[in-house]
Amino acid sequence: MPIRILHIALTLISMLMMLSCKENKNEPAGDDRASRTVLVYMAASNTLGSGSVKYDYRDLDEMIAAAENNKLKDANILAYHAPYNETPSLKLITKHGVEILKEYDPAPYSVSIARMKEVFNDMREYAPARKYGLVLWSHASGWMFSNGTSPETSRSWGVDRGKEMSIPNLAKALTGEGFDYIYFDCCLMGNIETLYELRGCADYIVASPTETPLDGMPYDQNIPLLANEDADLAGAAANTYRFYESHPVSDNQSIAISVYDMSRIDHLASVLRTVYTANMQMPAGFSPQTYYQSFYTTVFNRKFYDLSHYASSLINATENPGLKEELNRAMEEFVIYKAHTQYMWGSLPLTDCNGVSTFIYSSGNTDADRYNYRDLKWYNDVVLPANN
Numbered sequence: 178m179p180i181r182i183l184h185i186a187l188t189l190i191s192m193l194m195m196l197s198c199k200e201n202k203n204e205p206a207g208d209d210r211a212s213r214t215v216l217v218y219m220a221a222s223n224t225l226g227s228g229s230v231k232y233d234y235r236d237l238d239e240m241i242a243a244a245e246n247n248k249l250k251d252a253n254i255l256a257y258h259a260p261y262n263e264t265p266s267l268k269l270i271t272k273h274g275v276e277i278l279k280e281y282d283p284a285p286y287s288v289s290i291a292r293m294k295e296v297f298n299d300m301r302e303y304a305p306a307r308k309y310g311l312v313l314w315s316h317a318s319g320w321m322f323s324n325g326t327s328p329e330t331s332r333s334w335g336v337d338r339g340k341e342m343s344i345p346n347l348a349k350a351l352t353g354e355g356f357d358y359i360y361f362d363c364c365l366m367g368n369i370e371t372l373y374e375l376r377g378c379a380d381y382i383v384a385s386p387t388e389t390p391l392d393g394m395p396y397d398q399n400i401p402l403l404a405n406e407d408a409d410l411a412g413a414a415a416n417t418y419r420f421y422e423s424h425p426v427s428d429n430q431s432i433a434i435s436v437y438d439m440s441r442i443d444h445l446a447s448v449l450r451t452v453y454t455a456n457m458q459m460p461a462g463f464s465p466q467t468y469y470q471s472f473y474t475t476v477f478n479r480k481f482y483d484l485s486h487y488a489s490s491l492i493n494a495t496e497n498p499g500l501k502e503e504l505n506r507a508m509e510e511f512v513i514y515k516a517h518t519q520y521m522w523g524s525l526p527l528t529d530c531n532g533v534s535t536f537i538y539s540s541g542n543t544d545a546d547r548y549n550y551r552d553l554k555w556y557n558d559v560v561l562p563a564n565n
């Protein structure tokens with residue numbers, strides 16, 4: 178009798194286990210995360226947030242407009258907002274307006290590695306998602322950074338109460354954070370030196386090799402595209418181009434913008450290393466396309482030239498058409514979208530623009546020392562080997 182009871186009990190247990198397995202097999206795996214979270218990181222304690230037009234609040238209104246039109250699907254839109262003379266906070270953008278998720282101690286600078294890491298951690302806690310995208314909103318000055326007295330003095334991305342962030346420090350802040358794209362809504366970040374420093378930080382980067390006018394990108398148009406699980410980065414870049422192209426030439430018809438496939442940057446670096454090793458002397462009388470000429474300041478003059486236009490001139494001097502074809506292929510693979518207006522500010526012709534800028538290094542150029550060019554990975558991995 179006990180053996181029979183044991184047999185019946187074991188049979189019932191086995192049946193229950195089979196039923197349980199069958200039910201679990203038919204049930205989808207639970208995942209209540211959003212398809213995507215987009216974080217707009219707004220370092221606005223500067224002239225963008227202190228003037229008569231507060232561009233940070235205007236862009237927040239555009240994000241709300243996108244949410245009101247029900248274009249966000251199940252995505253989360255967050256804004257880390259560090260406004261002028263106000264407490265920084267993490268905001269959730271909804272069709273009902275802005276919900277403040279967290280306020281921050283204002284003492285740490287928004288352009289410090291520690292503050293950025295803190296915000297990224299809060300992003301994952303408050304708005305977990307299967308994918309994360311990042312928009313970096315502020316002033317910027319490309320690869321350039323000078324010898325300041327502290328790590329964030331006179332640097333190159335973001336301005337927060339006079340402090341800025343070097344591109345090497347930005348790379349440290351972004352490494353390992355899991356962003357599949359970064360959109361730079363600021364000036365001059367589409368340069369090969371910055372992009373190479375940030376390789377490994379995102380699969381794709383959207384940036385401008387020129388200045389970006391004060392209006393920035395059209396958030397009401399772009400946020401829905403950036404919020405898609407498969408973000409339409411080329412569509413967002415095209416919206417930005419069309420927004421400025423529609424202006425009169427005399428009134429901010431000024432932009433160049435590109436989308437970069439960061440998986441292809443190492444191949445481009447290899448090709449450029451070969452080009453530079455073969456020749457680094459431009460033909461006599463050749464003027465490479467520049468992306469900046471004096472407007473408000475001369476500081477950025479002679480710092481940002483078209484990479485492909487410059488490198489092609491070096492190849493022409495070597496009479497190596499095969500290398501020219503290799504460069505063109507590498508550029509096409511890396512710059513997967515590019516567009517530009519006819520002029521910058523109505524006076525600088527953009528006639529030989531291929532989507533990414535570079536500094537033209539020479540051993541006698543004092544700007545290389547003044548702005549710490551030799552500290553950059555692009556210099557050490559690509560330029561320096563050609564000069565040895």
